[in-house]
Amino acid sequence: MNRTSAALNRIQPSPTIAVTNKAAELKRQGRDIIALGAGEPDFDTPDFVKEAAIAAIRANQTKYTGVDGTPECKAAVQFKFKRDNGLDYGLDQISINSGGKHSIFNALLATLDAGDEVVIPAPYWVSYPDIVRLAGATPVVINCGVDQGFKLTPAQLEAAITPATRWFIFNSPSNPTGAAYTRAEVKALAEVLMRHPQVLVLADDIYEHIVYDGFDFASIATVEPGLYDRTLTMNGASKAYAMTGWRIGFAGGPAWLIKAMAKLQSQSTSNPCSISMAATVAALTGDQGFLAERNAAFQRRRDLVVAMLNQTPGLICPRPEGAFYVYPDCAGLIGKTTPAGTVLATDEDVAAYLLEAEGVAVVHGAAFGGSPAFRISYATADDVLEEGCRRIQRAVNALS
Known part of the structure; x- marks a missing residue:
C-alpha cells in the first residue's frame, strides 16, 4: 500500500x-x-513589476491562459532573447513555465528514454542529475575541479560524448561555483558539439545578468549559430529580477521541442500563473537600469x-x-x-x-x-x- x-x-x-x-x-x-x-x-521585486501585477489583477487577468504562456509573455521573451542574446525565435519557439526548473524538467522528460545519456559538468546544480534519472536516462558527470577553474575543457566534453548522448547541459555562470565561460571558451566547446549532431544542448543562462568585473556573457547558440536548431536556451525571472516566488521560467528553442514541452505541460501544471506572466512582461520590457x-x-x-x-x-x-x-x-x-x-x-x-x-x-x-x-x-x-x-x-x- x-x-x-x-x-x-x-x-x-x-x-x-x-x-x-x-x-x-x-x-x-x-x-x-x-x-x-x-x-x-x-x-x-522592482516596484514597476509589482505594479504591473496589480494592474493585471484589477483587469481581471485571472483566467486560464494558453498552456505554455500568454502571447504577451511570449512576445516579451522573444524581445528579451533578441535584445540580450541576438537570438531570433518565433512565438512557436518559446515556452513559458512555472520556474526555470520546470523548463528543464519539461525539456528532459519530453525527450529522454532509458539508455539515453546526458553530459553534466560538475560541480552542477543539484537538480540536473535527478531530473535525468527521473526520466529513466543516465547522467554522465564530468569532474571539473578547482584546478581548472571549475570549467569543462573541450577534451573532457569530447571524451564524454557517446552514441547514446542525447543532451549536454551547460550552465554559465554556474550554480554552485559562479564560474563563467568566456566567449572563446564557449566557442571551443561548441566546436566539439558541432562534430556530434545527435547531441541537444540545454543552455541554462539563468545567471546571465549577474556577472562582474566587466565580464562579457555569451550564450552558446549566439556564439555558434550552427547549434541554434538543437539548443534550448533557458532563462527566467527569478534571479536577475528578484522574482523567485513568482515562479516564471522561459525557454527558446526548436519548434518541435517547444511543442513537446507544451504537450507535457498540458498534462501536468497547465499554464503558469497569469498574474506572474503579466509581471514578467514588465520585467523583461521595462527599464533594465x-x-x-x-x-x-x-x-x-x-x-x-x-x-x-x-x-x-x-x-x-x-x-x-x-x-x-x-x-x-x-x-x-x-x-x-x-x-x-x-x-x-x-x-x-x-x-x-x-x-x-x-x-x-x-x-x-x-x-x-x-x-x-x-x-x-x-x-x-x-x-x-x-x-x-x-x-x-x-x-x-x-x-x-
Missing part, C-alpha cells in the same frame, strides 16, 4: 531546499541562524566573502565571475577534530559542524557533485555576510 514508484525512488529530495528548510526550522525553535544556503536575492545597481552590490558582497574566507585556515575560496555563490575548497578541514571530539570526514560533516557550532547554514559540496567544498550564497545583506564569515572563522579556529 505504501509503495512509491521506481521513478521516484531514483531521485533524492533537493539538498538546497532541505538546508533552507532546516535553517528555517531552527530559527522557529529560537536558534540564532545565519542562512547562507538559499539561492535567492534579498532585493525586492536597476540590474547594474544590484550587480554592484553583489560584487561588493562577493569581494567581502572571498576575502574573509581566504583569511580562514584550511579554506581556499576562488573568486567567481558571476552568479551569487562562492564555492570554497575545504580539503584543509577534512580530518580535523571538533571541540566535541568529532572527526570531520566529509564536506557534509563540515556543513553540519558549521550549523551546529555557529548557526551558519551552508550546502555541502557532495550535493553538487564536487567535494570537498561547500556553497555559500551571498545574496543577502553585507552585515549578515560579515557576521556569517566571522562565525565560520571562529568555528574553523576551534578545530584541532
Whole structure:
C-alpha cells in the first residue's frame, strides 16, 4: 500500500531546499541562524513589476491562459532573447513555465528514454542529475575541479560524448561555483558539439545578468549559430529580477521541442500563473537600469566573502565571475577534530559542524557533485555576510 514508484525512488529530495528548510526550522525553535544556503536575492521585486501585477489583477487577468504562456509573455521573451542574446525565435519557439526548473524538467522528460545519456559538468546544480534519472536516462558527470577553474575543457566534453548522448547541459555562470565561460571558451566547446549532431544542448543562462568585473556573457547558440536548431536556451525571472516566488521560467528553442514541452505541460501544471506572466512582461520590457545597481552590490558582497574566507585556515575560496555563490575548497578541514571530539570526514560533516557550532547554514559540496567544498550564497545583506564569515572563522579556529 505504501509503495512509491521506481521513478521516484531514483531521485533524492533537493539538498538546497532541505538546508533552507532546516535553517528555517531552527530559527522557529529560537536558534540564532545565519542562512547562507538559499539561492535567492534579498532585493525586492522592482516596484514597476509589482505594479504591473496589480494592474493585471484589477483587469481581471485571472483566467486560464494558453498552456505554455500568454502571447504577451511570449512576445516579451522573444524581445528579451533578441535584445540580450541576438537570438531570433518565433512565438512557436518559446515556452513559458512555472520556474526555470520546470523548463528543464519539461525539456528532459519530453525527450529522454532509458539508455539515453546526458553530459553534466560538475560541480552542477543539484537538480540536473535527478531530473535525468527521473526520466529513466543516465547522467554522465564530468569532474571539473578547482584546478581548472571549475570549467569543462573541450577534451573532457569530447571524451564524454557517446552514441547514446542525447543532451549536454551547460550552465554559465554556474550554480554552485559562479564560474563563467568566456566567449572563446564557449566557442571551443561548441566546436566539439558541432562534430556530434545527435547531441541537444540545454543552455541554462539563468545567471546571465549577474556577472562582474566587466565580464562579457555569451550564450552558446549566439556564439555558434550552427547549434541554434538543437539548443534550448533557458532563462527566467527569478534571479536577475528578484522574482523567485513568482515562479516564471522561459525557454527558446526548436519548434518541435517547444511543442513537446507544451504537450507535457498540458498534462501536468497547465499554464503558469497569469498574474506572474503579466509581471514578467514588465520585467523583461521595462527599464533594465536597476540590474547594474544590484550587480554592484553583489560584487561588493562577493569581494567581502572571498576575502574573509581566504583569511580562514584550511579554506581556499576562488573568486567567481558571476552568479551569487562562492564555492570554497575545504580539503584543509577534512580530518580535523571538533571541540566535541568529532572527526570531520566529509564536506557534509563540515556543513553540519558549521550549523551546529555557529548557526551558519551552508550546502555541502557532495550535493553538487564536487567535494570537498561547500556553497555559500551571498545574496543577502553585507552585515549578515560579515557576521556569517566571522562565525565560520571562529568555528574553523576551534578545530584541532
